[in-house]
Amino acid sequence: MKPIRILIADDHTILQAGLAAMLNAQPDMQVVGTARDGHECVRRAVLLAPDIVLLDVNMPNCNGLEALAELRRQTPAGKVLVLTMHDDVEYLRHVMTQGASGFVLKQAAGEELLAAIRAVYQGGVYLHPAHARQLMQPTLPPPEHAAAPGGHPPLGAGRLATLSEREAQIFRLVALGYRNSDIAEELSLSVKTVETYKSRLMQKLGFTSRIELVRYALESGLLDNPTST
Numbered sequence: 001m002k003p004i005r006i007l008i009a010d011d012h013t014i015l016q017a018g019l020a021a022m023l024n025a026q027p028d029m030q031v032v033g034t035a036r037d038g039h040e041c042v043r044r045a046v047l048l049a050p051d052i053v054l055l056d057v058n059m060p061n062c063n064g065l066e067a068l069a070e071l072r073r074q075t076p077a078g079k080v081l082v083l084t085m086h087d088d089v090e091y092l093r094h095v096m097t098q099g100a101s102g103f104v105l106k107q108a109a110g111e112e113l114l115a116a117i118r119a120v121y122q123g124g125v126y127l128h129p130a131h132a133r134q135l136m137q138p139t140l141p142p143p144e145h146a147a148a149p150g151g152h153p154p155l156g157a158g159r160l161a162t163l164s165e166r167e168a169q170i171f172r173l174v175a176l177g178y179r180n181s182d183i184a185e186e187l188s189l190s191v192k193t194v195e196t197y198k199s200r201l202m203q204k205l206g207f208t209s210r211i212e213l214v215r216y217a218l219e220s221g222l223l224d225n226p227t228s229t
Helices: 013-024 038-048 064-074 089-097 111-121 129-133 158-162 165-175 180-187 191-205 210-219
Strands: 004-009 029-035 052-056 079-084 102-105
Touching (some): 004 038, 004 111, 013 029, 029 038, 038 064, 052 064, 052 111, 089 210, 102 111, 158 191, 165 180, 165 210, 180 191, 191 210
Parallel strands (some): 004 029, 004 052
């Protein structure tokens, strides 16, 4: 099987070496290069065309956020997984809306990082449920957006209004990073039924990937209110 080709961009030599050793020990992963600042990261990404760039944010010369914007411009087919010390809701929101495919805290790196890399490589978005829940800051909706019967806040007008209540529930759980099996357990459905609902709502909303769905949810503030299922 072709390995997942990874570029590590981090200015901490010891961490960089540790990550490379861990990833190269995986049978399905290969570190094809490293970089110590944003400029070098972009140059090497263009040259090596990795499947995934593992990107630290606090780097000299050109920081990770600047590098992220340049990577999305110069290597649009590549995927970027952000590895950082920041555990802040607005920071997470900004990183995801700027085009990252996932977000992993450095202190959580390990099995979670490996899972994130594999999920992103397969076309998904990686948001740990604990991080995703930070996006759901409790706020009181204005009267015109009061909760619908059953305790579920309405998703809003336009395309979202075309979703059924069940599709709306699954929309939110997908946006929060839940896997199909997790959603099935949460809603007492079969995995096949969840897949059917998910496919239907993606078609209704005109999305072709989970990344589009998550970014839309973040940019639209649809995860700002807590929801119960």
